[in-house]
Amino acid sequence: MLFALVFLFLPLLNVFAKAFEKGWTVFYGALVDPDTASAIRLSLTITAITVPLNLIFGITAAWAIAKFEFRWKTLLVALIDLPFSVSPVVTGLMFVLLFGLRGYLGPWLDAHNIQVIYAVPGMVLATTFVTLPFVARELIPVMQSTGSEQEQAALTLGASGWQTFWHVTLPSVKLALLYGVILCNARALGEFGAVSVVSGHITGLTDTLPLRVEKLYQEYNSTAAFAVASILALLALVTLAIKTGFEWHTQRVYARAERATSGTRVTCSKSI
């Protein structure tokens, strides 16, 4: 408990303390700075694209891996883990090699006037790659342990494949799914390494929140840096709160069902 307090809570508190060191006006001023505002927008945009992409990929991959047997299954499982085992910086370089001007696809992209590296598409690609495992990794064990009998039961009751997926498969993994999305979201917002390599650090154009924090800090503008950092920390806290609230809600639903019928247990077990 003490360990958690010292190593988790104090540093977080310190960020907020530093951010408000010089008062509200300085804090506010740091945030409305056009470059910072643009970094906030960009971070949110990238996250808004990345998380749904990962959601779709994660659910599809986990579903395929947990419920079906096919030839390249082990390979797919290994591929899902790849982004975890590769350093984010290397990931960034990989994309530069692929899409950069001197990369394999660079000349073709340039000829068609599409810019990937040092622009938003590259940053989205890099973030998606880095966060790819989160949703799938959370879902696979849950889906595997659930088995497919509930789904088969739904089919025998006349449900279509889509109805089964929507009403049976998805709800049975909702907590794991939420957790995966939250982790993915946090990483997408906070990703530094890969994004740093492909972004080109163009202030006001390709700076995300973490890049902005670093830049402000390098410029000895530590109050502003901490102000922006506090935004990141706040977003993290909000997602955590959503998750806790959701778990709490689920427990309450069960408890309510129990309460609503308590006292009837005796009569029921008699009437088999």
Place this chain on the structure above:
Amino acid sequence: MSIALKNVTKRFGDTIAVNDLSFVVNEGELVALLGPSGGGKTTVLRLIAGLETPTSGDIFIRGHRVNDLPVQKRNIGFVFQSYALFKNMTVYRNIAFGLRVKKWKRRAVKERVEELMHLFGLEQLGHRYPHQLSGGQRQRVAIARALAPKPDVLLLDEPFGAVDAKIRQELREWLVRLHHQFNVTTLFVTHDQEEAMEVASRIGILNCGRLEQVGSPQEVYEQPANEFVARFIGVMNVIELEVRNGMACLDQIVFPAPGYKDGDKVRVGFRPYNVRVSPSPDEYRCQAVIRHAYFLGIMMRLDLELPSGARVCARLTKEDYKRLGLAPGMRVSFQIAEHKILGAAENSNAPA
């Protein structure tokens, strides 16, 4: 006929789960598929439901060939051994599921679900989740859910497998009542011969994917088609006797053995209830000692040890047991009222 299988075979890779099976269940019947585990019973149910596709052969439901019909269109009710209730749904929503996906009107759904909850004694539990129910309650929800969309046939996989022995008996009686009430053609799978005997109007005995015999409980019990059925159904005694002077002998047991040579070994089968036991050592010819006595409801099972050490199982009512004053450890005499020569024992060159 409600369900018909014609020469159905199902292979999983090299193993044959169901081997050239032909079988009919008539409208409104309650039929049991009985056999040891791994005998292919569940696979037969899954084939009828459409959860597996047959390697060859045809499956008919109400006269229509359903081989190419997907699970959803077969209008069957399937109760899984584990019940497979939807964990994230309340009892009410579990039962309503089949109606909702079939786009029943809201009012009709409510009426049907409430009717079933009433019939199954689940009225108070509509808001509960499966993990908040007892085993018996879960089973009732599973059956109610399967019956809600008014299926043509009801398929049950080991319906009493997951319930403890104490309430099994009640559940059996309940299943029979339920069948009378709904009159839906029902096929259930079990490995428990007593359960099959007590509940079903006809029994199909399945072994290694083959149907060994189909018949009423009485037929199967009294005229078993082969040794497997006899042993599986009646807990039959099978003893090995040696032929001497044209007679098969073991201790004082002597049977005529026509067609066997001296020195051959033959196997003889007889039912435990055909063994007459007397407390007086002289009343019958064969001598034995009661090693154990087991209570089986109203019946008693006695394990008799012969002088040679061979064991014979006898069955009699509790009243007879008390009337005769039998007890474990007693020396008794016995005779076998009816027997059947099953054939030559292995390692013997006698004709079968």
